[in-house]
Amino acid sequence: MKVAELNHFIAPVSNRLNNESGVTLVLVLVMMAILGLSAGIAGSTWRSLTQRAREADLLWKGGQIRKAIGSYYQTSHGEAAAKIYPSKFEYLLKDPRFLQTKRHLRRPYLDPMTGSDWVLIKDPGGRIKGVRSSFEKEPFKQGNFSVENEAFEGRGLYTEWEFIFLPKKSNTVTQKTPVTDKSTPPEVEK
Numbered sequence: 001m002k003v004a005e006l007n008h009f010i011a012p013v014s015n016r017l018n019n020e021s022g023v024t025l026v027l028v029l030v031m032m033a034i035l036g037l038s039a040g041i042a043g044s045t046w047r048s049l050t051q052r053a054r055e056a057d058l059l060w061k062g063g064q065i066r067k068a069i070g071s072y073y074q075t076s077h078g079e080a081a082a083k084i085y086p087s088k089f090e091y092l093l094k095d096p097r098f099l100q101t102k103r104h105l106r107r108p109y110l111d112p113m114t115g116s117d118w119v120l121i122k123d124p125g126g127r128i129k130g131v132r133s134s135f136e137k138e139p140f141k142q143g144n145f146s147v148e149n150e151a152f153e154g155r156g157l158y159t160e161w162e163f164i165f166l167p168k169k170s171n172t173v174t175q176k177t178p179v180t181d182k183s184t185p186p187e188v189e190k
Contacts, residue, residue, distance in 0.1 A: 057112040062163035068105035085127035130164030
């Protein structure tokens with residue numbers, strides 16, 4: 001067999017391969033696009049799942065801090081001592097009003113949404129009455145909150161979820177007796 005005859009057989013095979021390489025390239029590009037889209041969907045789903053988990057953690061940790069502030073407020077040193085909020089977050093971990101160790105919070109929880117410290121909510125006297133997150137995104141949960149968190153219903157941002165301890169107002173009703181002026185006699189109807 002001569003070289004010219006070999007070229008006659010090789011040329012059609014080589015032309016077919018050149019034409020098919022374009023189709024292969026298009027198939028590879030389509031597969032890469034599909035893979036990219038599915039990775040993007042999986043990534044956004046993963047981000048949603050982690051945000052929901054951090055949101056649940058935010059509700060729990062914020063609730064624990066609210067309870068600790070309430071415990072600090074309700075626990076007074078002596079019967080005549082005024083009920084006050086803590087002036088420092090550390091006082092929830094070790095109450096300085098007592099000689100023995102008194103803990104209202106077991107450990108200093110960080111804001112689960114940001115991983116940093118909470119934003120402290122203070123009363124007019126500068127004492128801590130609550131905390132909130134500094135994470136400015138829309139929460140997934142918009143309803144079905146527990147009783148202590150029912151104020152979060154329909155709130156648009158996590159920064160609006162404020163874990164504040166508000167002392168219950170006493171329901172004691174004092175009955176007032178009318179004071180009569182004894183210097184003037186009551187009028188008698190005629």
